[in-house]
Amino acid sequence: MRVQAVLEADLPGPRINRHLYGHFAEHLGRCVYGGFWVGEDSPVPNEGGIRLDVVDALRALDIPNLRWPGGCFADTYHWRDGVGPREDRPTMVNSHWGDVVEDNSFGTHEFMALCQLLGADPYVSANVGSGTVREAAEWIEYLTRADDSPMARLRRSHGRDEPWSVPFWGLGNEPWGCGGGMGSGAYAELARQFGTYSLDHGDNQLYRIAAGAADADYRWTEVLMQNLGRYLGAGAVTGHGKNTYQAISFHHYTIVGPTWENKGSATDFDVEEYYRTVAEAARIERIIAGHAAVMDAYDPGKEVGLVLDEWGTWFDVEPGTNPGFLFQQNTMRDALVAGVHFDAFHRHADRLVMANIAQTVNVLQAMLLTDGEELVLTPSYHVFAMNKGHHDAASLPLTLRGPAPTRRVGDEDLELFSASASTKDGRVLVSLTNLDAELPAEVELDVRGVEAGAPVGRLLTAEKLTDHNTAASTPVQVRDLEDVRFDGGTLRVTLPAHSFATVSFPTA
16 A cells, blocks of 8 residues: 655644643543542552553653543432541432442542642633532532632632642533533523633633534534523624633544444454444544534634543443443444544644543553553554654644545545644654555655755554554554655655654654
C-alpha cells in the first residue's frame, strides 16, 4: 500500500488544545475504588489512599484534566455525603453501575488531592438530574471561595483552608437519558438556570459545559445554541444567556455489536469485526463536523467550545466479571481506534476544545488496568504517550495526493490510512495510522516550507490485532521505528500492517 501526501510545515493552523487528551473517572466498577483509590491502610503504595503507581503512570502522559464524578453517577451524587470525616459519611447505592453500596470514602477532598498529584485540572460534573440549583451553587462555593462564607467555613472545618482552582464545570450529564430523560428544550432551560447560579468566586473562572447530544443528534446542539441568545444577521451569539455556559458537549462511543446486549468481545474478534470497528470509529470525523456546522451558524467567531467528554470503544464485559462494572480488555484494535480519533480531533481543533476518554482505569477503553498490586499499561495508553507532543501545538495541513487506499465496509468505503501533524518549540510531530490488517504502507510525505532535521520514529504494533497486555505478558509495546528517513524533502516511512507511529523532526 503506497500513500503520498504533502505537509505544509510552515503554515501553522489552529492550536491543538491539550485538553483534547483529557480523561474521565466515574464511580463505575473499579475505576475509582481499586483503580485510583485503595485507602490509606492498603498494602498498595499510596498517598492519602490514592495509589501512586496509577498517579505515576498518568503523570507520564501529562494528562491535562480529569472529569468526575460521572457520567450517569453524577446525577445521583450529592456532594455533601462525600465531605467531612470518612467514618461519618453516609453510604449510598450506586444504582446505575452494579447496584452496589458505596461508603463515600472518595469524595471532593480526595478527588481534588488526586488532581493535584496528577497535575491535572479538575472537571467537576454537577448533579442536575436529581440535584438542585442551590446544591450545585454551594458546591462551587465550597470548592472555590476564599473568604468567610458559609461554604468556605464548612470546607475549613473539614481541614482545607485555601480554596481550590476548578476551571471546568459540567452542567449535568446525558439529560436525554440517565441524567433525567428530558427533551432538549427542557434541559436547555435548566442549563441556563444552573449556569446562571454557577458563580465565579474570587479569581476562579468557571468554564461551564452544557450537557449535549448523543452521537449525531444535531438538533440538541442547535437548541442549546439557540438558548444562548438570539441569532443576529451578523451571526453573533448575544443576549442575557450568553454567559450561562461556554461550551456544549456530546458523547460518542464506538459500538458495533448487533444489539446493545451483544456488543462483541473485546479480545475475540475476526478481521471483519475489526474493520467494522475502525469504520465506526472513523465516523467521529463526520459527527464532529456536523455539530461544528450547527454551532458555526450561530457562532461564526467560535466563542462557544465543542466538548466530546465521553468517547471510546464499548464491548461486552470480560467473562466472569460484574456486568455492571464494564471491565473490558484493550487490544491493538483499541489503540488504532484512538489514533483515528486523535487525527480527527486535530483536524477540528478550531472548534473542538476538549475530549475525555472513557475511562481512565479498569472501565471501557482504559489507559490502565489494575488487579490488587498489579498495574498494566494498555495499548491505548501508549497512543496517548506517543502523541504528547501535540499538546497545545499548532496543527499543520497534511493533505493526501489522490484518494487514500480504501476497503469496503458495509455500504461505505473505509480509508485505510490516517494522519495528522503539528508543530511546537521548533519540532514537527506527525502521527500515522495504518488500518490495513494485513498490508504494510509505504508513506511518502513531501515536507514543505522548512529545513527538516533528522527524523525520530516510534512504532506501536503487535503480531495480532487481538494482542493485549496483561500482568504476565505485554506483547503490545512501543519500539523504535527504524525504516524512516528523509530523501531530499520527502519523508519516507514504512508502516507495518495494523500499526500506529509517530515521527518527529526539528525544523529551521
